[in-house]
Amino acid sequence: MDFDLSEEQRLLKDSVEGLLKTSYDFDARKKYQAEKGGWSKGVWSKLAEQGLLGLPFSEDDGGFGAGSIETMIVMEALGKALVVEPYLPTVVLGGGFLRHGGSAEQKAAHLPGLIDGSKTFAFAQLEKASRYDLGDISTTAKKTATGYVIDGEKFVVLNGESADTLVVTARTAGGQRDRNGIGVFLVPANAKGVAIKGYPTQDGLHAADISFTGVEVGADAAIGDPENALPLIERVVDDARAALCAEAVGAMDESLKSTVEYLKTRTQFGVPIGSFQVLQHRAADMFVALEQARSMAMFATMASDFDDAEARANAVAAAKVQVGQSLKFVGEQSIQLHGGVGMTMEYKIGHYFKRLTMIEATFGDSDFHLRRVSAAGGLI
Incomplete structure (x- = not known):
């Protein structure tokens, strides 16, 4: 290939x-x-x-x-x-x-x-008790003669503070964790009944907690089937997971380059610390972890086009596992090899590690996806 x-x-x-x-x-x-x-x-x-x-x-x-x-x-x-x-x-x-x-x-x-x-848009999906379960939704969308009335709360909505339009998951029928009875709705951020509380996140981005109180939207606000939208949600989130894997590869690549450059310029005992063999080995291990993540990110990218939803989800989950493990290793080693300066806000390497850590937790961490791959019987 x-x-x-x-x-x-x-x-x-x-x-x-x-x-x-x-x-x-x-x-x-x-x-x-x-x-x-x-x-x-x-x-x-x-x-x-x-x-x-x-x-x-x-x-x-x-x-x-x-x-x-x-x-x-x-x-x-x-x-x-x-x-x-x-x-x-x-x-x-x-x-x-x-x-x-x-x-x-x-x-x-x-x-x-x-x-x-x-x-700009924001995806309002996460709820207090839902963690990584895309189908765990208590926000409701009650059908009316002209459309729907949405009530509920969403948390850590990326770009929720600035978005013009919110893509909101809400339950139209069934229990809180039923796969059926879930809809996706386009809601103007300035709609009556929408309350937004924005804040910065640890990685330097911005998110918001958003409450919906009697928010009225028309029937044309529903994307796809308002009673069976979970497959659509899973498809789009798998695309996002693959995109996050690629972003992590970019951040790891730059982290490794910055670390190697630091090893070449930082001196100790009168010589660059990069001349110490043990640190060379550490950098080599970081390179291996990066390339493993790069390969799986490419696999996730190809898998995002699979028509078979189960095969796509399993491949993307496997990629998220490897990328999560690699980014943790590369991030930790980058900080360790930079020493004290790596812990300061003024130096960029710590900001890369923060972003990598947030990527690992977005739409499922390594442990979550490892369980998914295991439940599916493995990748092959």
């Missing part, structure tokens, strides 16, 4: 990495975090101008008709630069629901603004 990028994919890789190299160093990132919502509207506009926000959408919908590999390329570049802009919640999650389940009317209403950068 040929794993080389095509000429167009290499051009995309060079383009996005070139853009971020000129506008996204560590000091610039601090300035962007200080802007309203915790990210830069200027950088977001640049991503839109380069067509990165429209990559995965069909040409009929105003996009570029790219696939999962192109998303992997972009996410890896965003990971390398520690980008704080809401590409995952807007393009991968919000856009994913529209791509996989949206009606022609919903796409026409929302995708142009997403693609040109004037609209």
Whole structure:
């Protein structure tokens, strides 16, 4: 199997990495975090101008008709630069629901603004007791003569503080953990009854806790089948997991490069500490862990296009396991080899480890996905 990028994919890789190299160093990132919502509207506009926000959408919908590999390329570049802009919640999650389940009317209403950068999204799914169970939903959407009334609470909604539109999971029927009776709804963030409490997260991004009190939406707000949307949710979240694996690879790659550079320049006993064989071995082990994660991230990217939902979920879970184990090792070793400076807020390596740690816990940690793979009888 040929794993080389095509000429167009290499051009995309060079383009996005070139853009971020000129506008996204560590000091610039601090300035962007200080802007309203915790990210830069200027950088977001640049991503839109380069067509990165429209990559995965069909040409009929105003996009570029790219696939999962192109998303992997972009996410890896965003990971390398520690980008704080809401590409995952807007393009991968919000856009994913529209791509996989949206009606022609919903796409026409929302995708142009997403693609040109004037609209961002947030996926409101996590609840107090749900942990990693996508089907554990107590938020309700009660059917009315004209649509639905949504009541409930969602927590740690990435980009929830700044999003124009919320993609909300809510139960239309059944018990709290039933697979059936789950719907997905498009809710304007400024709708009456929506209360948003935003805050920064440990990795420098922003999230929000959101409550819905008697929020009325029309029947056209439901994406797909409002009583059987869990398969759609699982499909989109698997895309997001694959994208997170790619982002983690980018962050690990940059962590390793920074660590090796530090080993070459930091001196002890009159020589660079990189001349010590034990530290060379440690760096080599980090490289092996990175390449294992890279291979599984590529596998997850290919698996996200599988038609077989069970095979796709198992492959993505296996990738999340390996990436989670690798990022923990690479992150910990990066801090250890940097010594005391690696623990400071002023030095970037600690911020990479924070982001990697948050990726590991997003949409299921390594232990959660290891149980999934084990229950499926293994990967092969």
